[in-house]
Amino acid sequence: MKGHFYRRSCKCKKKNCSCGSKWAFVLDIGIDPETGKRKQKSKSGFPTKKEAEVAAAALIHELEQGNYIEESCQTFCDFANEWLPIYSESKDVKPGTIRVRLHEIGKLLPYFGQLKLKDITPKRYQECLNDLKDRGYSDSTREGIHRTGRMIFRKALEFELIKKDPTEFAYLKKDKKTLEQLEEEELPKYLEKEELALFLKTAKENGLEHDYLVFLILSYSGIRAGELIALKWKDIDFVNHTISITKTCYNPSNNALKYQLGTPKTRKSRRKIIVDEDVIEALKEHKKVQEEVIKRLGDAYYNQDFIFAKMQRQYGYPIVIKNVRDRMKRLLRIAGLNEDLTPHSLRHTHTSLLAEARVSLEQIMDRLGHTDDQITKNVYLHVTQEMKKEASQKFSELMRNLR
Known part of the structure; x- marks a missing residue:
């Protein structure tokens, strides 16, 4: 040579x-x-x-x-811009996820933007993660940034643009938390059954347009708000009392005209849920009202079969999640309940009440469309732990009565 x-x-x-x-x-x-x-x-x-x-x-x-790799002089910024469309096309990624990845790339650019990929060392990458912590970014935010960085460098390694992946042995510094902090952080807030009954009563008596039906379905089915908004009448089986979850609605701009329908969060999220007769009856009543509006408006109504369609301005377009959040906050305030709760809190409420009704964790996960979710497990274990205490107390009372 x-x-x-x-x-x-x-x-x-x-x-x-x-x-x-x-x-x-x-x-x-x-x-x-x-x-x-x-x-x-x-x-x-x-x-x-x-x-x-x-x-x-x-x-x-x-x-x-045959192991030689001619490392690229391409900058991190340039390659990250190339990587994003490759990532989105190869994984059928939802628009919301792309937006998150773009945001996380933006957090890495001040550290690596104009550096050549080959010049980014493990030490430099670790210093970036450490600095993000020093600047006050939360554990979950840094985990997301690190996840994106890892995917970018692994793709660069796959394309033989670099010899070594600088993220391979990187780690996230985390502060040790007290038991109280862990419990507060990991256990989401949800409504007790008496609070849920009060909330739904308030929605029925003080709710605005289709508020009661929205929160009744969220509470009784545990579906996500995006799944609820995407529901069409063809998804309802009035005979067998089921709701089919086949899609979700995405609308980051909260502009009713710019909604997007996409596939559910995961493959497991495609599911059919059996619901209570009260839900079916409320849906039937809503359908009658909606049909009258469609008949009155004619061609002025954007008729795409949406159940939760706007009845004022932009007639027929699906409502937006912000609308659901704002309506919920209003009703919580009227009911004197915790205004920090969100529509997703009703999903946790559904989990807790199913656990209290002694439904198995496997059945709950299937109903929620989960393959694995630690928050759901935490809610379930919290509720069942209280039930175990109750069982122990009842046993002790029984034994005391025998003395």
Whole structure:
């Protein structure tokens, strides 16, 4: 393999150099397929000729073993922009996820934006994660940023743009939390059954347009707000009392005209839920009212079969999640309940009440469309733990009565 060693930028031009210039080497590494000309690799900065020879020998070994990778000079910013569409197309990613990934890339750009991929070392990457913590970013936010960074560098490694993945051994520093902090953080807030009854009563008596039906279905089915908004009449089986979840509605701008329907969150999220007769009867009543509106408005009504369609302005378009959140906050305030609760809290409420009714965790996960969800498990275990205490107390009372 052709090549040579030399002192780079030597000024004294002597055999025994005294100007302190470093050693370098140049090696032929093959033929450029585009030009047909030979390709060369050079590297400099070696204090001695021996060190340059060792580095050259390592390069020759990589070439002979077929392991040589010509690292790219592409910047992190440029490659991240290339990676995002590749990621979105290969995984059938939802628009909301793309928006999150774009946001997380933005957090990495101040650290790596104009750096070449090959120059981003494990130490530099770890320092980025540590600095994000020092700047006050939460554990979950940093986990998301790190997840995105890891995917980008793994794809660069797959494309042979870099030799090593700088994220491979990176870790996230976390503060140790007290037991009280862990319980408060991991156990979401939800309504007790008496509170849920009060909330639904308030929705029935003080709710605005279709509020009662919205919160009745969320409470009695445990479906997500996006799944609820995407519901169409064809998804309701009035005979068998089931609701089919086949899609979700995405609308980050909260502009009713710009809604998007997509597939559910996961494959398991496609499901059919049996609901109470009260839900079916409320749906029938709503259908009658909606049919009257459609008949009155005619072509002015955007009729795409949506159950929860706007009845004022933009007639027929699906309502937006912000509308559901705002309506819920209003009703919670009227009822004197915790105004920090959200539509998703009703999903946790559904979990807790099913657990209290002694429905198994497996059945609950299936109903919610989960393959695995730690928050759901935490709610279930919290409720069942209280039930176990009750069982123990009843046993103790029974034994005391025998004395």
